[in-house]
Amino acid sequence: MTDGSGGARPALRRCVPLPAGEFAERNWDRAPLLSRRVDDYTDLLDLDDVDELLSRRALRTPFVRMAQQGKVIPASRYTGGAGPGAEVGDQVRDERVFELLAGGATLVLQGLHRLWPPLVDLAGGLGRELGVPVQINAYLTPPGNQGFATHYDTHAVFVLQVAGTKRWRVHPPVVTDPVERQPWGHRADEVAAVAAGEPTIDEVLAPGDTLYLPRGWLHAAGALDDWSLHLTVGLRAPTRLSVVEALLDLAAEEPALRAGLPMGTDLGDGSSIAPVLADTVKALHEWLDTLAPHDVADRWRRTTTSVARPAPMRPVAQAAALARLSAGDRVRLRPGLPVRISTPDPDRVSIEAPDRTATVPAVCTAAVRALLDGAPRRVGDLPGLDGDDRLVLARRLLTEAILILDD
Known part of the structure; x- marks a missing residue:
């Protein structure tokens, strides 16, 4: 099974069974979509992986959060000092997490798109396909419990059910297309009133099922008679605002x-x-x-750099490879890194990334365009340059982390 990093299976196909165009027209930012038996998600994260993260990965807040019966549990109840050589006071204590889980609390693993490799790949692939920043959290709820009260999110989500079952109740929005400055807590009474009515969706998600919720749709979910693990894939799409x-x-x-x-x-x-x-x-x-238009586009690219990070690179391997780079090595544009080519004057061409710009002689233009089309390129095949100049250009763009080595 190929992950979301650019292989045979598109990342979006792991979240929704519809063709991309049909999903965009029928549901994107418009209407919920419940889909059955879409995929097996245990390759992304399973219960053993959750134990691995909690017991061996030295997680700290805010990567872990816990809640019970609609209330967030203070982090001090499940974190503590990390021991000699690690002067931090908010490392997750696995025995405290165990106590809270045994008492019915829900565990949230946050920001997994930044720390768990299969989800780093899925988020990167989905972000490139949809052109939006993607975040991924995991929710583990003990049997018969519910962590959070009815609420809405200010971004759209895919819910991917990994293990166990969970009953979802979905109601129409109280705010159409809310943005971050319009959180549900400011409208708690309206949310509660709508949640008391008949739901639009009242279904049980089983392993392999998915649910798409546009921003603003009210939802609450509770585990049934087994441990429920699901992934919430958040899509922080830009708006006119x-x-x-x-x-x-x-x-x-x-x-x-x-x-x-x-x-x-x-x-x-x-x-x-x-x-x-x-x-x-x-x-x-x-x-x-x-x-x-490019003035606005440039500003947007610069301000979203910290939200939509490009694909991971291997800093040690890349640093070591610079000195021994040869014409036979293959390089490629770093996936997920937005770049733009500009010509500040007739003698130079600039490669503009959100947080840096690399300027090279205009004679490199054909080679730069070839490198930035996204396909892997053999350094010795770069057009318009001789052997030494090809190596100089490749080293320069590897140093700027605009290119990465193609394994």
Whole structure:
């Protein structure tokens, strides 16, 4: 079974059985979708893996969270000092986790897309296919228990049932398309009122089943008569508000929009603010007319770098390979790294990543374009350069972590 890192099986196919186009048209950001027997997910994470993470991987908060009967359990109840040589006080204590699990608490392993290899690969593949940052958490609930009360998320999710069974109750949103600044806790009374009504979905998920929930849809889930383990794959897709936020960041660089207001202006008084508002809107329109789409795109790329990390690389192997790189070695663009080629002047070509830019002579243009198309390339086959220049270019882009070695 191929993982989500670019093999024969697309990562999206592991989450939903529909063709991508049909899913995009029918369900994406629109409607829930329950699918039966989609896949076996035990290769991604199983109960033995959970024990491995808890007992041997020295996890710390916030990678672990626990809850019971709708309330989050303080981390101090299941974490403590790590012992000699590790001066931290929030390492997970497996015996305390055991006590809480035995008492019916739900365990949440957070950020597994950053630390568990099969889920790193799945998140990377899904992120590249959908063009969105992806996060993955795991939820383990003892038989007959429920960790969290009815709530909604401000991002869409795929639920992948790994082991055991869990009953899901799904209700329509109380807020259409909520964003992060609109968490469910601010509308707890409305959520509770809707949750008291008839659910849109009331089904039991068994191993291999999946559930897609657009952001805002209310949901609660409880384990039945066995231990339930599921993965929640969060899709943090940008919205039109994301474009507005990128514009707001850029607006801070425009002097006309940073100008102070007349002395005595009362922003809480409609008559006082009216002329200021008119002038501000006029200045905003004039500034927006000067923007090019790539200005907004560049700002978005820079501000999302820490959210959507590229595929992992092997720092030691890559560092060791630099000195002995040969024409026979194969390199490729680091998967998941957004890059853009620009020509600041006729003599140079720049490779722009979100947090760095590598500029090389214009004679490298054909080779750069070949390297950045995503396919593995033999260094000795790079077009437009001789042998030594090919090695120099490959070393430069490996050093910038724009390229990685192709194993």
